Amino acid sequence: MSLYWRIFLLNAAVLVTAVLLLFGPVTVSTPVLFGEAVVLLAGLAAMLIANAALLRIGLAPLGRLTRAMSAVDLLRPGGRARVEGPAEVAELTTSFNAMLGRLEAERAGSSARALSAQEAERRRIAQELHDEVGQTLTAVLLQLKHAADRAPAPLREELRQVQETTRTSLDEIRRIARRLRPGVLEELGLHSAVRALTAEFTSGSLTVRHVIGPQVPPLDEAAELVVYRVAQEALTNAARHAGASEVEVHLSARPGGAVRLLVRDDGRGIGSAAEGAGIQGMRERALLIGADLTLGSGPQGGTDVRLDVPAPTTAAIATTEGTS
Known part of the structure; x- marks a missing residue:
């Protein structure tokens, strides 16, 4: 039975019961007596409680599906909502599970392409750091050594310090290149x-x-x-x-x-x-x-x-x- 007819028949049963009670032992006078008012209010409360309980039972699968949707995390794939309930709810749950599978597959594909491009870019940057910046700093080191060997004593110590700073920078460049591209x-x-x-x-x-x-x-x-x-x-x-x-x-x-x-x-x-x-x-x-x-x-x-x-x-x- 579809969800529409389930809810319709549940409400119809409550209303028919109320009408039959009015034709039966429940009567209303003019003006309404206190006892009759108490019976009518008690009947109304009973109908509302029964209707709420029946609707809660009928719509419970939708509530479980809503909680499953809220708990979805594409970085933790594999979780699926349980298919249960009326035909419409079961069909909706099946469609949601299928959509979730497609989203996980598309995310995995896009992540693979993005990470592959990231690794390629890392390799390119590491290569440029090693070939371009590294070789340039190496040439600077040789020139500094040559200048320090020919410089007068007061200037030689400063050139040695610059040489050490350049060597430290070269080591740092190489370390960054190794992290970018694990050779x-x-x-x-x-x-x-x-x-x-x-x-x-x-x-x-x-x-x-x-x-x-x-x-x-x-x-x-x-x-x-x-x-x-x-x-x-x-x-x-x-x-x-x-x-x-x-x-x-x-x-x-x-x-x-x-x-x-x-x-x-x-x-x-x-x-x-x-x-x-x-x-x-x-x-x-x-x-x-x-x-x-x-x-x-x-x-x-x-x-x-x-x-x-x-x-x-x-x-x-x-x-x-x-x-x-």
């Missing part, structure tokens, strides 16, 4: 890239340790890049925002050929703060390969960032679409 990942693989990443973030105030488990299965190029970028973003958050002093980066094998990345810090934790662009970027990258990203509190405080990558045979290699 060690392309040349030596994920394990070496994780080790290099932990060494890069280790400083006087922050200690970063890596723990790479035995027999971690190899991943495809897209999955390795996602794991690297998630670890990089998690370490950046721990160093800049969490106030952490120690961070551990775990890379381990999971049953069925899956791989888990765990970045655990001893900082202040995420608490109830809203997720920023960095965390949303990690979630979008995880979606590209069908991985599951979880953020939460660590066993002793701080923050745990866990990325579970499925086995390479079932991973969704979405980033290849943007580069083909």
Whole structure:
């Protein structure tokens, strides 16, 4: 029975009952007696209560569908509303689930293209920093050395200081280029890239340790890049925002050929703060390969960032679409 007829028949039943009562034991005098007024008001209250209860029962599936719509998050795909209720509500729920599936697919495709373009732009900028700015600073260093060797003693010390400043700038340019384009990942693989990443973030105030488990299965190029970028973003958050002093980066094998990345810090934790662009970027990258990203509190405080990558045979290699 359609929702229209269900509501119509429910209201009709209440009104017919009221009319039959007026023809039966309930009568009204002129003027209305107190007892009759009490009976009429009690009947009206009973009809309103019955009507409200019946409507609540009939429209309950719509309320559940509304709550399901409000809880939708495209960065956490897979959730669907339960198909139930009258034909119209069931059809509406089915259409909503289908629309949600299309939105998730379109978002995954657009995110893949955007992240692929971002990686290409990062490679271009890193190449220009290395080839153009890096070579220019190297030439400046050689010229400064040549000038310092020929300069008189009072000027030589100043030229040495300028030379040191230029060398520091050159090292910073190279460090930025490495972050933009992880050459060690392309040349030596994920394990070496994780080790290099932990060494890069280790400083006087922050200690970063890596723990790479035995027999971690190899991943495809897209999955390795996602794991690297998630670890990089998690370490950046721990160093800049969490106030952490120690961070551990775990890379381990999971049953069925899956791989888990765990970045655990001893900082202040995420608490109830809203997720920023960095965390949303990690979630979008995880979606590209069908991985599951979880953020939460660590066993002793701080923050745990866990990325579970499925086995390479079932991973969704979405980033290849943007580069083909």
